[in-house]
Amino acid sequence: LQKACLLACGIIPREGHTLGEILERLGSGFVMHSEVTNVPKGSGLGTSSILSAACVKAVFEFMGIAYTEEDLYAHVLAMEQIMSTGGGWQDQVGGITSGLKYITSMPGLQQHLQVAHIELSPQTKKELDERFVLIYTGQRRLARNLLRDVVGRYVGNEPDSLFALEEIQKTAVLMRFELERGNVDGFAKLLDYHWELSKKIDAGSSNTLIEQIFSSIEELVDGKLVCGAGGGGFLQVILKKGVTRQMVEERLKEVFMDSL
Numbered sequence: 001l002q003k004a005c006l007l008a009c010g011i012i013p014r015e016g017h018t019l020g021e022i023l024e025r026l027g028s029g030f031v032m033h034s035e036v037t038n039v040p041k042g043s044g045l046g047t048s049s050i051l052s053a054a055c056v057k058a059v060f061e062f063m064g065i066a067y068t069e070e071d072l073y074a075h076v077l078a079m080e081q082i083m084s085t086g087g088g089w090q091d092q093v094g095g096i097t098s099g100l101k102y103i104t105s106m107p108g109l110q111q112h113l114q115v116a117h118i119e120l121s122p123q124t125k126k127e128l129d130e131r132f133v134l135i136y137t138g139q140r141r142l143a144r145n146l147l148r149d150v151v152g153r154y155v156g157n158e159p160d161s162l163f164a165l166e167e168i169q170k171t172a173v174l175m176r177f178e179l180e181r182g183n184v185d186g187f188a189k190l191l192d193y194h195w196e197l198s199k200k201i202d203a204g205s206s207n208t209l210i211e212q213i214f215s216s217i218e219e220l221v222d223g224k225l226v227c228g229a230g231g232g233g234f235l236q237v238i239l240k241k242g243v244t245r246q247m248v249e250e251r252l253k254e255v256f257m258d259s260l
Helices: 002-008 019-026 047-063 069-083 122-131 143-155 159-180 184-201 208-216 245-256
Strands: 101-104 114-117 132-136 221-226 234-239
Touching: 002 047, 002 069, 047 069, 101 159, 122 132, 122 184, 122 234, 132 245, 143 159, 159 184, 184 221, 184 234, 208 221, 208 234, 208 245, 234 245
Parallel strands: none
Antiparallel strands: 101 114, 132 234, 221 234
């Protein structure tokens, strides 16, 4: 990861030049260290892209290189291609830019991300904080494998996949609308619809364990979706009004004992 960062940022050349020549140009050497703590690999939370973004930002600031948020997005995307991790083009935005975001980009190989911040009323933010819960499945799945399947279906013009991808774009717009007008219930319903669409794009985004978890808490939640690639990692749910996190935790312990 550190080497990919130095390559993407232009600190070391792709080929040629000895270590001595590179150090002479830099004026000295330096130590790079990166670590993700308390977040499991394959969590679906975009940690690889966020860690890459943190490395790029650190190198830019250490070297005194002026940059914009768009520069960070582009350099992280280049890093992911160098490492062949297959991360999404928008994952890094989650960690670099604070708050709730609506992210768009036009078609084409060169992606120019447009990031719009979603403004929530204090009441909506409080309700969302109270009703939003993450559940860790204990399973891992690499995004790279998912993306190969998704792109394969898209290139193959599979009707279900093309329909679902088109619908997900529309659903994202509606989600933003419902949150901005303070309708968390409406947002939860759209989250549920998104989950059904995700399974049309890639059946592997769900599995027996995920379906069992969702089924066991069905009457406690209004909306559900996997994070990231799915097939494991974290699940996100919107609780019904009046339901607490403790009630969900107790139900899961009752059904799965201590396996979650």
